Amino acid sequence: GQQVMQIPQYQHVQEGEDFTTYCNSSTTLSNIQWYKQRPGGHPVFLIQLVKSGEVKKQKRLTFQFGEAKKNSSLHITATQTTDVGTYFCAGGADQAGTALIFGKGTTLSVSS
Amino acid sequence: KAGVTQTPRYLIKTRGQQVTLSCSPISGHRSVSWYQQTPGQGLQFLFEYFSETQRNKGNFPGRFSGRQFSNSRSEMNVSTLELGDSALYLCASSLWGGQPQHFGDGTRLSIL
Numbered sequence: 078g079q080q081v082m083q084i085p086q087y088q089h090v091q092e093g094e095d096f097t098t099y100c101n102s103s104t105t106l107s108n109i110q111w112y113k114q115r116p117g118g119h120p121v122f123l124i125q126l127v128k129s130g131e132v133k134k135q136k137r138l139t140f141q142f143g144e145a146k147k148n149s150s151l152h153i154t155a156t157q158t159t160d161v162g163t164y165f166c167a168g169g170a171d172q173a174g175t176a177l178i179f180g181k182g183t184t185l186s187v188s189s
Numbered sequence: 190k191a192g193v194t195q196t197p198r199y200l201i202k203t204r205g206q207q208v209t210l211s212c213s214p215i216s217g218h219r220s221v222s223w224y225q226q227t228p229g230q231g232l233q234f235l236f237e238y239f240s241e242t243q244r245n246k247g248n249f250p251g252r253f254s255g256r257q258f259s260n261s262r263s264e265m266n267v268s269t270l271e272l273g274d275s276a277l278y279l280c281a282s283s284l285w286g287g288q289p290q291h292f293g294d295g296t297r298l299s300i301l
Contacts, residue, residue: 110289119279119292165232169287176245177287181231
């Protein structure tokens, strides 16, 4: 079945350093979604990408969707302690009505 | 508008018992999905309900079941509880499947 792999599983950075997490699907996706879960909280939707090669920015966060619509990345520039949490990607399949498949997430820790 | 509401927030059960968890989606959302979250395993998809019908199902044993009512509220039931069922159970709603998910705070289930 469809699988979504996410790397790395954990990442520790010094405040001010950049951070990137990668998401790869075994099949072509109709869209990719990114979520953030703060420690002790629930996942919160960040963004959805639907077009091949799409790039979207939210302040210091840059999201990319691959040309083949099978991979995606989230890049954070100059991390801050408020960026701490687990970042999940979730892939939507082409077939309508198919459930989202979540990656296992990348847990980011930031030291000041 | 009100977010996704899950009850109860915490639950302690013993092995062999059964449990029912409740989820009230955002008004107007017809799709409700359930996830199990354990450390290191990410978000594991249990099932999705849409218009009172189970539309998608994850790879969980038959002890895990659910239903959705005409007002889109959903319940999840786990029978014959095992120690390994200890987890955070998250419910998420969306307008229809595959769209950005809005998560509740979850029910933390502990099995003794």
